[in-house]
Amino acid sequence: MIKIVTLVAMAGIASFAVDLKSVIETPEAKQIIQKDLLGPAKTFTMPAGCITTDAEAIARGKFIFHNLNGKKAKGPFPKGLAKKNAKGKAKQYGNCVACHNIEGAKGGGNIGPDLSNYKKHFIDTKVRNSAWVYQKIADARIDNANTHMTINLTTGLFSKKEVCELTSYIVSKKK
Numbered sequence: 687m688i689k690i691v692t693l694v695a696m697a698g699i700a701s702f703a704v705d706l707k708s709v710i711e712t713p714e715a716k717q718i719i720q721k722d723l724l725g726p727a728k729t730f731t732m733p734a735g736c737i738t739t740d741a742e743a744i745a746r747g748k749f750i751f752h753n754l755n756g757k758k759a760k761g762p763f764p765k766g767l768a769k770k771n772a773k774g775k776a777k778q779y780g781n782c783v784a785c786h787n788i789e790g791a792k793g794g795g796n797i798g799p800d801l802s803n804y805k806k807h808f809i810d811t812k813v814r815n816s817a818w819v820y821q822k823i824a825d826a827r828i829d830n831a832n833t834h835m836t837i838n839l840t841t842g843l844f845s846k847k848e849v850c851e852l853t854s855y856i857v858s859k860k861k
């Protein structure tokens with residue numbers, strides 16, 4: 687009799703233990719992290735006609751460079767730039783000034799290189815060309831796997847057109 691009770695009790699514990707296992711979540715942290723990673727750096731070919739001297743396009747690039755998002759952005763909005771994203775929320779901009787100084791920057795950061803006089807120092811000297819700048823903005827990991835810079839095209843944060851406008855702004859001659 688005692689034997690049977692013990693057996694039943696043991697079976698009970700065993701099934702309980704099995705139940706517990708199925709209830710307790712054991713998330714695979716590695717898999718979750720892997721899912722959120724961007725994968726290897728992506729290379730992009732600069733689209734034809736990407737670099738423009740069109741003042742409106744450059745104004746959009748400038749606005750994206752100097753502002754954080756459509757809610758906090760100050761000053762007149764450049765023509766053709768959305769204030770909100772497809773979900774109706776404030777559109778995210780580049781906030782590039784957080785890390786880079788450039789002409790007219792208010793409190794430009796120094797985590798990244800100073801982009802002032804970029805045309806004179808980098809483009810005219812052929813140290814860089816527009817296609818390289820386009821790629822750097824599109825996926826900054828291309829020349830530095832551990833970059834602190836934002837990844838803009840691979841993540842879909844910006845469109846090709848917007849990366850072109852940012853590039854056009856950086857390589858343009860400024861006052």
Ligand code: HEC
Binds near residue numbers: 751786798830834836
């Ligand atoms: C969190 C800091 C950070 C932000 C934000 C950032 N950058 Fe950078 N950027 C860097 C760093 C650091 C480098 C130097 C290279 C590297 O480590 O990737 C760099 C390099 C660059 C270069 C290459 C300069 C050269 O010729 O060597 C360009 C162009 C550039 N950034 C443009 C941008 C634009 C445009 C934005 C906004 C969309 C931006 N960056 C936002 C940190 C940043």
